[in-house]
Amino acid sequence: xxxxxxxxxxxxxxxFAVALLLLFFLLRLAPGDPLARxxxxxxxxxxxxxxxxxxxxxDQPLPAQLRAFxxxxxxxxxxxxxxxxxxxxxxxxxxxxxxxxxLGGTVxxxxxxxxxxxxxxxxxxxxxxxxxxxxxxxxxxYATPSFWLGLVLVAFVSVxxxxxxxxxxxxxxLAPEAGTLARAIDLLRHLILPALTLSLTxxxxxxxxxxxxxxxxxRLDFVTAARARGLTERKVRWRHAWRxxxxxxxxxxxxxxxxxxxxxxxxxxxxxxPGLGSLAADAIAARDYPVLLGTAMLVSAAVVLAxxxxxxxxxxVDPRVRPT
Amino acid sequence: xxxxxxxxxxxxxxxxxxxxxxxAPDHGSxxxxxxxxxxxxxxxxxxxxxxxxxxxxLFWRLAxxxxxxxxxxxxxxxxQLARSWSRRDSLTLVFELDPRAKWHDxxxxxxxxxxxxxxxxxxxxxxxxxxxxxxxxxxxxxxxEQRVVLRxxxxxxxxxxxxxxxxxxxxxxxxxxxxxxxxxxSAFVREPVGSGPYRWVRREPGRQLELAANSTFFLGAPKxxxxxxxxxxxxxxxxNLMLDGTADVYEGVAPSSGPARLAGNPSLRxxxxxxxITVYLLFNQRxxxxxxxxxxxxxxxxxxxxxxxxxDRTPLLQSAYGKYGVPTxxxxxxxxxxxxLVPKGPGYDAAGARALLRRLGWADSDGDxxxxxxxxxxxxxxxxxxxxxxxxxxATQLQExxxxxxxxxxxxxxxxxxxxxxxxxxxxxxxxxxxxxxxxPAGIVQSWSCAGRAGSNYGQYCDPVVDxxxxxxxxxxRGGERNWRAAxxxxxxxxxxxxxxxxxxxxxxxxRYRGVSLRPESLYSDVWRWSVDPGRRLAxxx
Numbered sequence: 001x002x003x004x005x006x007x008x009x010x011x012x013x014x015x016f017a018v019a020l021l022l023l024f025f026l027l028r029l030a031p032g033d034p035l036a037r038x039x040x041x042x043x044x045x046x047x048x049x050x051x052x053x054x055x056x057x058x059d060q061p062l063p064a065q066l067r068a069f070x071x072x073x074x075x076x077x078x079x080x081x082x083x084x085x086x087x088x089x090x091x092x093x094x095x096x097x098x099x100x101x102x103l104g105g106t107v108x109x110x111x112x113x114x115x116x117x118x119x120x121x122x123x124x125x126x127x128x129x130x131x132x133x134x135x136x137x138x139x140x141x142y143a144t145p146s147f148w149l150g151l152v153l154v155a156f157v158s159v160x161x162x163x164x165x166x167x168x169x170x171x172x173x174l175a176p177e178a179g180t181l182a183r184a185i186d187l188l189r190h191l192i193l194p195a196l197t198l199s200l201t202x203x204x205x206x207x208x209x210x211x212x213x214x215x216x217x218x219r220l221d222f223v224t225a226a227r228a229r230g231l232t233e234r235k236v237r238w239r240h241a242w243r244x245x246x247x248x249x250x251x252x253x254x255x256x257x258x259x260x261x262x263x264x265x266x267x268x269x270x271x272x273x274p275g276l277g278s279l280a281a282d283a284i285a286a287r288d289y290p291v292l293l294g295t296a297m298l299v300s301a302a303v304v305l306a307x308x309x310x311x312x313x314x315x316x317v318d319p320r321v322r323p324t
Numbered sequence: 325x326x327x328x329x330x331x332x333x334x335x336x337x338x339x340x341x342x343x344x345x346x347x348a349p350d351h352g353s354x355x356x357x358x359x360x361x362x363x364x365x366x367x368x369x370x371x372x373x374x375x376x377x378x379x380x381x382l383f384w385r386l387a388x389x390x391x392x393x394x395x396x397x398x399x400x401x402x403x404q405l406a407r408s409w410s411r412r413d414s415l416t417l418v419f420e421l422d423p424r425a426k427w428h429d430x431x432x433x434x435x436x437x438x439x440x441x442x443x444x445x446x447x448x449x450x451x452x453x454x455x456x457x458x459x460x461x462x463x464x465x466x467x468x469e470q471r472v473v474l475r476x477x478x479x480x481x482x483x484x485x486x487x488x489x490x491x492x493x494x495x496x497x498x499x500x501x502x503x504x505x506x507x508x509x510s511a512f513v514r515e516p517v518g519s520g521p522y523r524w525v526r527r528e529p530g531r532q533l534e535l536a537a538n539s540t541f542f543l544g545a546p547k548x549x550x551x552x553x554x555x556x557x558x559x560x561x562x563x564n565l566m567l568d569g570t571a572d573v574y575e576g577v578a579p580s581s582g583p584a585r586l587a588g589n590p591s592l593r594x595x596x597x598x599x600x601i602t603v604y605l606l607f608n609q610r611x612x613x614x615x616x617x618x619x620x621x622x623x624x625x626x627x628x629x630x631x632x633x634x635x636d637r638t639p640l641l642q643s644a645y646g647k648y649g650v651p652t653x654x655x656x657x658x659x660x661x662x663x664x665l666v667p668k669g670p671g672y673d674a675a676g677a678r679a680l681l682r683r684l685g686w687a688d689s690d691g692d693x694x695x696x697x698x699x700x701x702x703x704x705x706x707x708x709x710x711x712x713x714x715x716x717x718x719a720t721q722l723q724e725x726x727x728x729x730x731x732x733x734x735x736x737x738x739x740x741x742x743x744x745x746x747x748x749x750x751x752x753x754x755x756x757x758x759x760x761x762x763x764x765p766a767g768i769v770q771s772w773s774c775a776g777r778a779g780s781n782y783g784q785y786c787d788p789v790v791d792x793x794x795x796x797x798x799x800x801x802r803g804g805e806r807n808w809r810a811a812x813x814x815x816x817x818x819x820x821x822x823x824x825x826x827x828x829x830x831x832x833x834x835x836r837y838r839g840v841s842l843r844p845e846s847l848y849s850d851v852w853r854w855s856v857d858p859g860r861r862l863a864x865x866x
Contacts, residue, residue, distance in 0.1 A: 036744025038371060045770070046779045047452035084363050086508045087529050095529050151560065158568040166564035172355050172532050172552045172571070173864045272561040274531050282557065285711070287741040 008311060012304040019300040020073075020293075024066060027289055034058060034082050034287040056082050056290075069293065078297070079290040083282060089294040092279065097261070097298070099169055100275035102187075103268075104260035106195045111206045112253065118203075119210025120242060126215065134207075142204035147266035150197040154270070157193060165190050167272035194271040198264055209252050213245035220244065246317045254310025261302035262295075351537075352856030352865040353550035354837070356848065357562045357574040361555045362533050366516050367492040368444055368451045369508055373760065378553060380846040381535060382518035383492035386419050386438070386472075389485065393844065394661040395764045398484035405433055405493060405519060414479040414801070415462075417487055421470045424542035427495045428523040435466035440496035442474075450504045457490050480799045482764055489763065493519060521546045521852035531555060537852070547839075547855035551848075566592060566832050569862075575847060577830040578713060579645040586832050593835050596648060596828040597842040598658035600763060603715065605706070605722070605822040606755040607631070610784045612705070613751040621702065622753060626684045628819035633670060634677035634729035635822055640721055644714035645827050652826035654812040655759070655768045659844035662765040663826070665805055666812045677729045688730055695730035703732040708756035709743040714827070715756045747782050755782065757821075763845040765808065766798045772815060785820035836860035 035052050053059040057068055057079075072079055078089035122131045141149075158166035165171070169190050174183070217223060218241055226240045227233075261276060268278035276295055283291035358374050365378035387409065390400035398409070407422040425433040442464040448455035460483070463475045474487050495517055502510045516524050521543070522535035533553040537546040554571060556562040559578060565571040567589050577586065577594065586592050607628050611617040621627055641649025650658050653669030670676075686695040686702055695702040706722070708715050716737070723733040733754070738746065747755050761767050770776045773794060774786035793814055797807035829847065833840055836857050841850045856865050 031745060032739060032741030033745035033748065034741065036741040039744070044780060045453050045456060047448065047456070051449075051452055084361060084529060086364060086513065092529060154564050154568075159564060162568060165570055166568040167556065167561045168554075168565070168570065169531075172554050173353055173550065176526075269558045270561055272556045272558060272565070278557070279530065285740060 005312075008308060012308050016300055016304050019304075020297060023293060023296045023300070024069060025062075027287075027292055028062060028065070030287070032287045034289060037286040038083060038085075055085075056080070069290075073297075078294045081283075081288055081291045083286040083288040083291065089290045092291060093276070093294050093298060096274060096276045096279045099273060100262075100277065101260060102191065103194055103198070103264075103273060103275060106191060107198045107202065108253075108256060108260060110195065110199045111203050112249070112256075114199075115203050115206030116210045116249065119207045120214050120237065122207070122211045123214030123218065124237065138204035138207050141200045142202070144201055145266070146197055146201040146264065147270050149201055150194065150267055150270040153193050153197060164193055166193075167270070169274055190271075194267050194273050197270075198267050206249070206252060209248060210245060213248045214241060217241040217244045243317075247314060250310055250313045250317065254306050254313070257306035257309065258299060258302040262299045352548045352836075352854075352861065353552070354548050354573060354834075354851065354854070355552045355554050355571040356851075357556045357565060357571045357576070358553050359555075359557055359559070359562070359576050361530065362527075362553055363529075364508065364513055365533075366513050367441070367494055368454070368504075369513065374553075376846060377848050378533060378535070379492060379518075380520070380849040381522040381551070381851065382516055382520045382524060383494070384425075384518070384520045385488050385492050386421075387484075387488040388849075389489065389763060389845070391843075392661060393659055393763055395485040395489075395766075396481035396661075401484060401488060404488075406488075409484075412473075415476045417474045417476075417484065418467075419472045419474070419487075421472065422542060423470055425519055426540065426542060427498075427519050428517045428538060429495075429498075430540070431495065431497055432469075433493065433495075433519050434469045435472045436469075437493050437496045438472045439464055439466055440500050441491055441493045444494060444499075444504065445491050447504060450507075454490055458486060461486065478799070479801050481801060481804065482766055482798070485764055495519070522551060541852070546852035548851065551851065563832075572834040572837070573848075574832045575829055577832050579648045579827070579830055580643070580713075580717065582830065582832070583646065591835055592832050595831045595833055595840065595842065597831070597847070598844045599827060599829045600657045600659045600761045600844060601758055601827055602652055602655055602657050602761065602823065603756075603758045603825040603827065604652075604655070605631075605635075605824065606752075606757045606783045607785075607819070607821055608750060608752055608754070608783050609786075609820070610750055612753060613749060615750050615784060619753070620700070621704065624684065625818055626680060627686075627702075628822075629817070630677040630680040630684070630729070631726065631731065632819045632822040633673045633680065634726055634731065635722065635824070636672040636674075636725055637824055638672070640718045640725075641825055643721055644717045645825065648828055648830060650826045650828060652823050654815055654823055655761075655772055655821070656765055656812065656826070657761055658826040658828060659763065660761070660765045662805075662808045662812075665808045667809065667816065669816055669823070674725075674729055681730065686730070693727070693730065694732045701732060702730060703734065704753040705734045705736050706754040706756060707736045707738055707743055707746055707752040709740045710737045711740040712756075712758065714825075715758065718824070719756060750782065750784070757782075766794075769794055769798070772820065783820055785818070787814065787818050787820075790814045790818065836862065836865075 035049065057065055069079065076090065081087050081089055081092055084092060118134060122134055125131050154166045157163050171186050174186055223236060223241050226236045265277040265281045267273065268275045276298065279291065280295040283295060360372055360374035362374040362378040365375045365382060367379060367383055370376050370379055384404040386406035387401040387403050389395055390402055392400060394400050405422055405425045406419040408420045410418050412418060421433060421435065427433060444450055445454045446458050446461065460476050460478055460480065461474060462477045465473045467473060476483050498512055498517055502512060507513065521538050521541045523538045525534040525536045527533040532555060535551040537549040539545045556565060559576055562574050562576060563582060563585060566574050583594055586594055607622045608619050609623055611619050637651045641651060652666065654666040656663050656666055681695055686697045688695050690696065706719065708719050710716060719735050723735055726733050746752055759771065771780050772785060773781065773791050774788065777784050777786060790811055793807050793811035797804035797811055800807060831842065837854045838857050839854050841853065843849050
């Protein structure tokens with residue numbers, strides 16, 4: 001097991017390093033001047049431009065830029081943002097990661113608890129009106145663009161009814177000395193709409209997966225045997241049938257986990273949620289190479305780590321795939 | 325305590341400010357939405373407008389231009405840190421500092437601060453742009469704690485403007501120990517100490533920046549005691565935050581759709597203020613991507629004039645700016661005091677454009693509706709940034725208007741950084757440009773003079789006649805109104821660009837504010853004079 005783990009970790013590290021190098025060169029090959037957005041439509045003298053290029057090391061040849069980046073990364077320093085100068089990339093990532101994890105984590109929790117539960121209920125009541133309508137609704141929501149749903153929710157819930165804030169992660173005027181309860185409630189009020197938007201538009205995925213896996217599991221011999229042994233339907237459903245559906249659900253979870261880190265660009269924009277998704281989108285628009293590389297590194301690491309965790313998860317829940 | 329679903333719902337529906345700890349009685353607050361993050365609102369590190377908006381509240385100058393923005397009339401300037409000023413001769417200005425002025429840490433503002441600040445700003449390794457603008461300044465000396473003498477190398481109309489506007493004072497006692505090259509990363513930049521009506525509270529990167537009223541401000545404490553600059557990049561989210569009552573001021577209202585949406589909310593009003601922005605079609609005088617060769621079509625001033633004549637500005641401005649569009653016929657914006665000196669351009673004359681092109685040898689020989697000469701069609705590439713909604717809105721109409729004149733325009737829609745890169749490299753025939761200009765009309769030399777070709781004169785336009793008029797307008801001690809008129813007329817005749825619009829800034833502002841005044845050069849510099857109508861005070865104002 002430990003050799004397998006070592007081999008798998010080594011693979012993950014190599015994958016990560018290759019992804020990083022590719023990203024570095026692809027970003028530099030893409031057209032566009034990183035200074036265009038910070039200078040905007042201002043008239044900028046050649047001296048100022050030269051000074052800005054030197055400040056961000058853009059006047060250096062590509063190999064020198066790569067050396068500087070790798071040297072910095074080895075020390076845990078990803079450089080200074082061009083767009084958010086003089087902010088360091090690591091501090092930007094540190095500031096944005098919690099917001100993304102909170103939103104992504106809430107959606108993940110909602111989808112893999114509520115979605116899984118509803119999926120099981122659907123499978124149990126296969127062909128019923130409940131099953132048919134939930135399928136229709138879930139697929140309709142899945143087909144709805146998240147930014148559009150977000151805008152509709154904001155138009156009614158925030159702008160028309162003034163029930164919840166239209167955007168932001170916190171009230172901008174919330175006093176620094178506000179208590180924990182006030183802060184928690186404020187955060188929750190701001191979290192509801194973006195989380196609901198993301199959850200509604202993606203709930204169909206775990207729900208349909210769970211339903212299909214449960215139906216397949218109901219047909220298995222050991223489930224029939226459990227019923228024949230006189231176990232209650234509840235025990236048959238959750239202790240026997242559901243447990244076998246964990247492998248396909250783990251696969252889905254493994255694919256989903258990187259989204260915890262990457263965030264959702266559209267929803268973060270609509271709700272001005274200060275997460276990594278909007279940070280990366282801004283960095284792309286501004287050609288902010290250091291921030292782009294930083295966010296890409298984080299997402300690559302999450303993808304590689306999620307794959308590793310999913311493999312470990314299979315081994316835990318299914319003895320047949322456990323490495324010897 | 326047991327939290328029931330009903331109690332939780334009630335708590336969630338309470339505005340957060342009511343749940344916050346009670347704060348000391350105050351006069352009000354303002355949440356100002358900005359589309360760009362003010363990261364370094366400190367002199368010598370400004371760059372972006374978002375930084376200037378904040379730094380103008382933190383760091384004051386000796387004086388600032390009056391409401392008319394006449395940069396050549398020192399009598400119209402308003403005192404800031406200087407209580408008064410006088411002239412010893414045409415080259416020497418004397419400023420008396422206001423003895424009441426103090427830094428936010430309580431230390432008085434003295435001549436030492438002025439000397440230090442000017443030295444920093446004139447250092448070309450610190451701020452090359454600023455150093456260039458201060459090149460005519462010879463010496464800055466102190467006569468005691470409160471008097472400063474500035475001596476120039478030459479007499480020119482904007483001496484006073486350069487002496488005051490270009491330099492925001494820095495506290496010497498806090499900054500002079502920081503080497504210039506380490507300034508950006510210093511603790512001072514993270515928590516700046518200024519002399520203005522607001523003091524620094526905190527910045528949450530990527531989210532917001534907060535200022536608090538300087539209660540000991542020498543001209544009286546500001547009425548709004550908390551200002552939050554909230555970063556919202558998405559215009560739709562920004563408008564929603566205004567409509568749901570989270571924010572109080574938003575300067576990026578889209579002229580096409582914003583006013584209608586704001587009209588539905590009685591708490592908000594729409595204000596406009598002149599800007600220093602001009603929008604124009606820049607004609608490349610050099611071949612696409614090759615500055616060594618003349619442009620095969622646009623090097624001809626006649627063709628450029630014809631293109632200008634073929635553009636009907638009225639529907640263009642209507643589509644992009646609604647009823648708020650203001651035309652311009654020269655590289656000068658509504659906020660400039662010389663705007664009134666611009667001769668009205670020849671205007672729209674499609675028949676005149678066609679006739680002019682015919683005289684220049686352009687004819688539709690193959691009947692495809694596009695003019696040609698020597699077998700080459702009159703076809704041009706127009707680069708535009710997709711990030712600018714007004715320019716995107718105008719581009720298709722422009723294409724159609726010019727097609728009617730027999731000109732084929734290929735629209736090249738580009739991502740902002742790519743558009744900027746191509747402009748710098750001269751990879752365009754026509755560039756759909758917008759310029760955010762200095763309050764001084766003299767700034768146009770950077771983009772429209774022969775000397776500017778090494779810098780931001782991306783069209784590589786050069787006319788010694790225009791240069792001469794500009795030089796006379798800028799250096800004539802009498803202000804040179806006649807020369808400005810002549811320079812603008814010469815530019816119109818040369819048509820290095822088709823000047824289209826000088827759009828105003830559209831702001832949504834909450835109605836509870838009184839005494840709202842906005843300045844074109846620095847929108848919020850007078851916010852310290854705003855107050856909240858006591859009858860309309862919100863929970864967050866108390």
